[in-house]
Amino acid sequence: xxxxxxxxxxxxxxxxxxxxxxxxxxxxxxxxxxxxxxxxxxxxxxxxxxxxxxxxxxxxxxxxxxxxxxxxxxxxxxxxxxxxxxxxxxxxxxxxxxxxxxxxxxxxxxxxxxxxxxxxxxxxxxxxxxxxxxxxxxxxxxxxxxxxxxxxxxxxxxxxxxxxxxxxxxxxxxxxxxxxxxxxxxxxxxxxxxxxxxxxxxxxxxxxxxxxxxxxxxxxxxxxxxxxxxxxxxxxxxxxxxxxxxxxxxxxxxxxxxxxxxxxxxxxxxxxxxxxxxxxxxxxxxxxxxxxxxxxxxxxxxxxxxxxxxxxxxxxxxxxxxxxxxxxxxxxxxxxxxxxxxxxxxxxxxxxxxxxxxxxxxxxxxxxxxxxxxxxxxxxxxxxxxxxxxxxxxxxxxxxxxxxxxxxxxxxxxxxxxxxxxxxxxxxxxxxxxxxxxxxxxxxxxxxxx
Numbered sequence: 001x002x003x004x005x006x007x008x009x010x011x012x013x014x015x016x017x018x019x020x021x022x023x024x025x026x027x028x029x030x031x032x033x034x035x036x037x038x039x040x041x042x043x044x045x046x047x048x049x050x051x052x053x054x055x056x057x058x059x060x061x062x063x064x065x066x067x068x069x070x071x072x073x074x075x076x077x078x079x080x081x082x083x084x085x086x087x088x089x090x091x092x093x094x095x096x097x098x099x100x101x102x103x104x105x106x107x108x109x110x111x112x113x114x115x116x117x118x119x120x121x122x123x124x125x126x127x128x129x130x131x132x133x134x135x136x137x138x139x140x141x142x143x144x145x146x147x148x149x150x151x152x153x154x155x156x157x158x159x160x161x162x163x164x165x166x167x168x169x170x171x172x173x174x175x176x177x178x179x180x181x182x183x184x185x186x187x188x189x190x191x192x193x194x195x196x197x198x199x200x201x202x203x204x205x206x207x208x209x210x211x212x213x214x215x216x217x218x219x220x221x222x223x224x225x226x227x228x229x230x231x232x233x234x235x236x237x238x239x240x241x242x243x244x245x246x247x248x249x250x251x252x253x254x255x256x257x258x259x260x261x262x263x264x265x266x267x268x269x270x271x272x273x274x275x276x277x278x279x280x281x282x283x284x285x286x287x288x289x290x291x292x293x294x295x296x297x298x299x300x301x302x303x304x305x306x307x308x309x310x311x312x313x314x315x316x317x318x319x320x321x322x323x324x325x326x327x328x329x330x331x332x333x334x335x336x337x338x339x340x341x342x343x344x345x346x347x348x349x350x351x352x353x354x355x356x357x358x359x360x361x362x363x364x365x366x367x368x369x370x371x372x373x374x375x376x377x378x379x380x381x382x383x384x385x386x387x388x389x390x391x392x393x394x395x396x397x398x399x400x401x402x403x404x405x406x407x408x409x410x411x412x413x414x415x416x417x418x419x420x421x422x423x424x425x426x427x428x429x430x431x432x433x434x435x436x437x438x439x440x441x442x443x444x445x446x447x448x449x450x
Contacts, residue, residue, distance in 0.1 A: 017289040020305035033066030042327035056338035060248035067249035070271030077210020094158040130415020138410025145407035195262040202263035229276025236269040318356035395431025
């Protein structure tokens with residue numbers, strides 16, 4: 001069977017440092033992008049956040065460099081295809097694989113949500129101004145949308161990978177067509193509710209191409225990735241230059257069309273450009289990184305890769321800490337956003353955030369060093385139960401919905417902790433933890449090589 005051939009091809013293969021490098025570079029771009037896009041204004045004893053893109057219009061062009069979330073999804077698709085195909089070949093069950101992969105995200109995310117929710121509740125009890133608390137609590141959740149979408153794609157991975165093996169890239173083509181049709185409907189006929197499906201379709205397209213990459217559909221075909229990148233660039237330029245889409249690949253407050261919420265045809269073209277470039281350079285980068293004299297570099301990349309999840313979760317905490325300390329005490333100056341002095345101060349700003357983030361990560365990793373690695377058990381084989389599957393699906397749906405709501409509204413939309421959403425998220429995590437836990441059949445670790 002094809003799945004066994006894939007397992008034979010990857011068993012014993014060295015860890016793919018190119019995937020690790022892509023994750024590390026992408027997380028660095030995301031973090032720096034969030035930090036640069038956050039402007040802080042301190043007036044009349046209150047701090048408020050300002051989206052730099054809405055004040056300095058030319059910064060929209062920077063998103064063409066710093067918006068790298070498509071890279072996360074194509075790499076995630078590759079890693080999920082590798083993990084699932086190997087686990088499936090040993091007789092492993094979808095419920096077990098989905099559960100363990102989901103818990104890798106949900107357990108550390110639960111720690112983050114729990115810590116921030118507790119901090120918000122304490123600040124509220126201490127009498128912190130509700131407007132300040134609401135803004136700070138929202139800044140600490142804006143990045144959680146990614147985890148909500150990724151959880152849904154994890155749940156769909158066994159089914160989508162099954163389709164990939166039978167239909168190849170036709171699956172991604174269909175997803176692109178449907179996503180474009182929905183996007184036109186959102187713009188022309190205000191299909192706002194239906195538009196939410198593009199979060200799965202657009203980001204899922206990149207994830208699906210990660211499956212194709214893993215299965216070797218682009219191997220030895222440099223023309224394929226090149227054609228993908230070139231055609232996507234042409235489509236992107238056309239959509240922005242002659243079409244109605246803005247340049248910014250992230251949301252800009254007040255813009256009539258938002259490329260990221262929901263993901264638009266322009267963002268789809270932009271992401272396909274990135275995917276094509278990633279695939280184009282994959283053979284050269286992989287060979288270069290696997291050279292014997294690059295062992296130390298590979299080791300450093302692998303160590304940095306282990307920090308990508310903690311960095312992603314906690315990287316907005318330093319923004320709140322530095323702003324609360326630096327601006328009221330005048331340790332940080334407050335030049336006009338977009339001025340030359342303000343841009344020069346970005347060096348100090350980013351440097352301070354890096355230092356504080358390092359401290360936050362050390363503290364959190366020491367306290368939560370065993371979090372994020374659910375204990376692996378090896379109970380006897382038994383068929384997967386319908387109940388376990390239903391519990392798992394409901395758990396992921398509730399968890400993803402909770403994260404999505406937090407990303408939109410923040411922890412304290414009205415100045416007090418949104419206890420309902422936080423509790424719902426916690427219930428979802430508990431359901432995922434319990435769903436399928438008696439259905440673990442194989443001897444192969446589903447986290448291997450991921």
